[in-house]
Amino acid sequence: MKRGELVQLRPEARVEEISDAGLVAACAAGDRAARAMLFERHVDVVHRFIARMRGADAAAVDDMVQACFLRAFRAAARFRGTSARSWLFGIAANVVKEHARSEIRRKRALGAIAELWPRTVAPPDPSLARLPAAIAALPHKLRAAFVLVDLEGERGSDAATALGVPEGTLWRRVYEARVRLREALGGDPPAGGSR
């Protein structure tokens, strides 16, 4: 058996049954099939997360998805968690953050986002037509927390791990993001003052 080949500990096990941790370990050993499987298993959620984070033109989102997986493959040996999904979210958040540092591309993204969603998916609530632009206008930290917890449905602990922050910090960011979005959508101001 060659080094770096995907090892099935149970010969009767199907490749679909291999855990995320096992896949990432095989990726670290250079197994191409494992990389393909990891990509196949998580590309949709990663793509959706990045699209929600940036909402830019499809090509830019695709570039970021690719950068995310390439970075994941390179860092596979350092994976210590159990959820590859959260780990990939963390990498994707960093990729998006670095991508956003280019101000020109950021402006281009903000200009394109309003056109992207209405044209492809009709919003069920017309009042939410401003949501994509409002999300894109959030600071990166708040946007990542909101998208992970409220749109992707990640648990608070997992999202905090993915973003590398304490759980309390994460919920604070989620709260601030919700307040700003409500204001941007013309909703009620937050109840109460400082706590």
Add this chain to the structure above:
Amino acid sequence: MSCPSYELLAALASGEARDLDAHLAGCERCTREIELQRELVTRARGFAVPALSRPRRMALAAETLARADADRHRSARITLTAACALAAGVAIVLAWPTRHPRPPVTVAMPGPTCDYEAPAPVVTDVPVVPAPAPAPAPVAPRPAALASSDGVLERTRVRGRDTITLHEGSLVVDARERAPVTVVVGDVTVAVADSRVKLLAVDNLAVTVHVLAGAAEVDHDKLAAGATWTPPATTATSLAMFRAGWKALREEHFADAIAAFDLARDPVVAEDAAYWAAEAASKAGRAREARTRYEAFLAAFPDSTRADAARAALAAIDP
């Protein structure tokens, strides 16, 4: 009772905090805040981003995996290059000649004056021998140069020595100002050191070894420049010579053909070899030599089936 923190409210709105029912039952403001947050989240989740289309997904997968492969290859190359550079650095450091210690630096320091007179230095007759210059790092000589148009050979290192096994054809070895080399042809061993040698082999048999420059050893017998070694006349070597002669004759290498036929002395092939040597001389335009060879053939084998052909050839040669 104070209201919970923003963090706790946010977690509560997401269903990840408990034990606040008592407070929420009596706090309309917190209850309203949680309802607003949940409403926003519910509405936001109603949005769907464009899904990755299947063709784009496949293209993205192919491109990403290909780039990942390229990454791995590049990493391997970088690692190999770094290892080579490190090894080269270590080799340079180890091979670097030892430096002479620097002479001590003397600094004139003003000191207190006194009447003490230092004794004169003791002079001995021991000659001062300068430290020997560091020996230059040995430079490995270049391997011997080979030239062959038709040779079938292998080149290996045997006990650290460049060794060539010649199976067939001719080979010129030039080991002048180069590393010595051993040429093996069948059971014959030729040591070539600081010399230039031409060898001819047929079917793993050494046919000739001709020393072009310098000196060489054939089975420990030393040959000077210009000398030609030929193997002992046996049936096997005679047959090999005869085949070599024919091969050279077909390729119109007449001189080589004559030399090979001359070495086919075994009675099995001697008659044919003598005739074809004369033919080779005739085709080479060496009329006088051809005449001599035809006459020698007719004298040695008067009853040969080729005697008439030899006589006709003699008649055709201009006197």
